[in-house]
Amino acid sequence: xxxxxxxxxxxxxxxxxxxxxxxxxxxxxxxxxxxxxxxxxxxxxxxxxxxxxxxxxxxxxxxxxxxxxxxxxxxxxxxxxxxxxxxxxxxxxxxxxxxxxxxxxxxxxxxxxxxxxxxxxxxxxxxxxxxxxxxxxxxxxxxxxxxxxxxxxxxxxxxxxxxxxxxxxxxxxxxxxxxxxxxxxxxxxxxxxxxxxxxxxxxxxxxxxxxxxxxx
Amino acid sequence: xxxxxxxxxxxxxxxxxxxxxxxxxxxxxxxxxxxxxxxxxxxxxxxxxxxxxxxxxxxxxxxxxxxxxxxxxxxxxxxxxxxxxxxxxxxxxxxxxxxxxxxxxxxxxxxxxxxxxxxxxxxxxxxxxxxxxxxxxxxxxxxxxxxxxxxxxxxxxxxxxxxxxxxxxxxxxxxxxxxxxxxxxxxxxxxxxxxxxxxxxxxxxxxxxxxxxxxx
Numbered sequence: 295x296x297x298x299x300x301x302x303x304x305x306x307x308x309x310x311x312x313x314x315x316x317x318x319x320x321x322x323x324x325x326x327x328x329x330x331x332x333x334x335x336x337x338x339x340x341x342x343x344x345x346x347x348x349x350x351x352x353x354x355x356x357x358x359x360x361x362x363x364x365x366x367x368x369x370x371x372x373x374x375x376x377x378x379x380x381x382x383x384x385x386x387x388x389x390x391x392x393x394x395x396x397x398x399x400x401x402x403x404x405x406x407x408x409x410x411x412x413x414x415x416x417x418x419x420x421x422x423x424x425x426x427x428x429x430x431x432x433x434x435x436x437x438x439x440x441x442x443x444x445x446x447x448x449x450x451x452x453x454x455x456x457x458x459x460x461x462x463x464x465x466x467x468x469x470x471x472x473x474x475x476x477x478x479x480x481x482x483x484x485x486x487x488x489x490x491x492x493x494x495x496x497x498x499x500x501x502x503x504x505x506x507x508x509x510x
Numbered sequence: 511x512x513x514x515x516x517x518x519x520x521x522x523x524x525x526x527x528x529x530x531x532x533x534x535x536x537x538x539x540x541x542x543x544x545x546x547x548x549x550x551x552x553x554x555x556x557x558x559x560x561x562x563x564x565x566x567x568x569x570x571x572x573x574x575x576x577x578x579x580x581x582x583x584x585x586x587x588x589x590x591x592x593x594x595x596x597x598x599x600x601x602x603x604x605x606x607x608x609x610x611x612x613x614x615x616x617x618x619x620x621x622x623x624x625x626x627x628x629x630x631x632x633x634x635x636x637x638x639x640x641x642x643x644x645x646x647x648x649x650x651x652x653x654x655x656x657x658x659x660x661x662x663x664x665x666x667x668x669x670x671x672x673x674x675x676x677x678x679x680x681x682x683x684x685x686x687x688x689x690x691x692x693x694x695x696x697x698x699x700x701x702x703x704x705x706x707x708x709x710x711x712x713x714x715x716x717x718x719x720x721x722x723x724x725x726x
Contacts, residue, residue: 299515317692424695450696472726476533479640479724480666508695510688 305419308387312422315394320401322501322508325423327445329438330411332431333455333488335363338406340488342370344498349505350400354393354407356385363408373397384415387422402509404501413442424504425450432456432463436470443477451482451500458487521635524603528638531610536617538717538724541639543661545654546627548647549671549704551579554622556704558586560714565721566616570609570623572601579624589613600631603638618725620717629658640720641666648672648679652686659693667698667716674703 316323326334335355342351353374355363364376375393377385390407399405407423409416417426428449430438433456439446446452452474454467471483484500486493532539542550551571558567569590571579580592591609593601606623615621623639625632633642644665646654649672655662662668668690670683687699700716702709 296512322695475723475726479538480720504696507691510691
């Protein structure tokens with residue numbers, strides 16, 4: 295408990311530094327969190343492509359092992375830095391600070407931090423982001439917000455992803471949204487599908503609004 | 511530090527109970543925080559009157575001493591419970607839980623928790639609310655968000671209050687908003703005046719949207 299507190303206090307100090315840096319640069323930083331396999335990277339690739347010419351995105355990829363995700367991002371033309379956490383189950387603000395040294399961000403850029411797939415630990419670690427975006431795939435259970443309340447409480451926005459698969463599943467979207475609002479009544483919700491493009495316009499508009507606010 | 515941690519852990523357990531209760535009741539709870547004298551109570555009275563017949567509001571009033579504010583609220587016809595914190599500089603979730611026993615809330619109601627005027631301690635104490643609303647009066651300095659970053663970071667919405675006085679002051683609203691976004695890039699902002707009614711429609715719409723989400 296004491297150790298945990300020290301770790302979080304240290305993390306918060308690094309997070310404050312990152313936040314200062316984002317503010318000085320005019321960069322919107324989002325922290326994308328989810329279970330493994332929620333479709334974050336595919337969604338990010340589509341997002342980068344859809345925003346080409348309007349907004350420049352950069353990505354920090356967190357995974358225990360491999361740099362597969364950073365490679366997928368780079369194939370879109372966007373800069374990406376891979377962080378391998380090894381035994382660690384989440385990104386922390388110190389790691390992100392180091393990743394920032396390898397990225398040259400400009401005013402109006404958006405930094406997407408794709409966290410390790412884990413609905414528990416990343417909830418407690420502030421990375422200096424403007425907000426957390428939680429991605430819930432409709433292939434998971436709709437009770438995830440009740441099982442992982444800290445994460446859904448910490449998030450600004452929930453993306454209900456892979457909505458194209460709804461006809462083939464028993465997933466009750468309304469129930470999932472009601473559960474999310476039970477733990478976080480003001481959470482924003484957008485239903486998306488990277489495959490059909492459903493909801494992408496709303497998601498892109500949400501990012502653009504945030505980027506404009508930070509750019510000033 | 512250890513004591514502080516224990517206090518916060520205890521508070522969080524009570525906050526979780528309050529949150530469960532609000533969810534079960536279908537009640538939107540907002541935690542209103544500000545410096546002393548920001549105009550919270552006047553704004554609340556106008557809000558209650560403007561929403562009459564549309565939404566029922568109840569109020570928990572926090573002050574070190576006196577029940578003046580609860581009396582002002584009751585004069586509008588809305589139920590109000592006063593909590594006197596004595597030496598305490600903030601409401602905690604346990605106090606709010608007890609106040610809830612004295613209020614009969616129904617589905618769709620909105621509970622406004624007017625915290626003690628203090629921009630420091632209330633930031634750390636979750637009361638089980640859906641979100642914090644920070645009120646910044648234009649009669650204060652526009653650098654308040656930088657001086658009290660924890661509070662402005664914790665808030666969902668900033669109300670820039672007493673905007674009718676802007677012609678007589680040196681207050682730079684754009685600067686205040688930029689400072690708030692430096693610590694919380696996604697914070698929502700509404701400029702209001704309880705006196706002229708400026709911005710009230712936006713503020714009322716914001717409340718109604720939240721209440722609808724919780725009511726389901």
